[in-house]
Amino acid sequence: MKKAFALLTAALFTLPSINAQDEQSVRFGIKLAPNMGWLRPDTKGLESNGTSLGYTFGLMADFPVGPTGNYAFATGLYLTNLGGGYTTDYSFVENVGSDPTIKAMETDLSLRYID
Numbered sequence: 001m002k003k004a005f006a007l008l009t010a011a012l013f014t015l016p017s018i019n020a021q022d023e024q025s026v027r028f029g030i031k032l033a034p035n036m037g038w039l040r041p042d043t044k045g046l047e048s049n050g051t052s053l054g055y056t057f058g059l060m061a062d063f064p065v066g067p068t069g070n071y072a073f074a075t076g077l078y079l080t081n082l083g084g085g086y087t088t089d090y091s092f093v094e095n096v097g098s099d100p101t102i103k104a105m106e107t108d109l110s111l112r113y114i115d
Helices: 002-017
Strands: 027-038 046-048 051-065 071-092 101-114
Touching: none
Parallel strands: 027 071
Antiparallel strands: 027 051, 046 071, 051 071, 071 101
């Protein structure tokens, strides 16, 4: 544990002197971001179940534009995971001749998008 702490401390003190991205070239990176999704059904009888948490992750790249490199064109390939749910009431008859039973049916949806 002491060796790991010493290595981390040494790395933090040397970071201000490291300039790995001074040159005018393409820069690559990784993106990981949380997101929140929900469904709002317009169909009569469907109710939303609220929000659900999701995430986005992927690879990104910055291409410098112009002679100074002060501007960059950013692009990437991301996978976005969203979700949500809704509830509806349905009725069914268990036995012939009995009264219908009404129960709530919950549906959860998971969606994936490539951006």
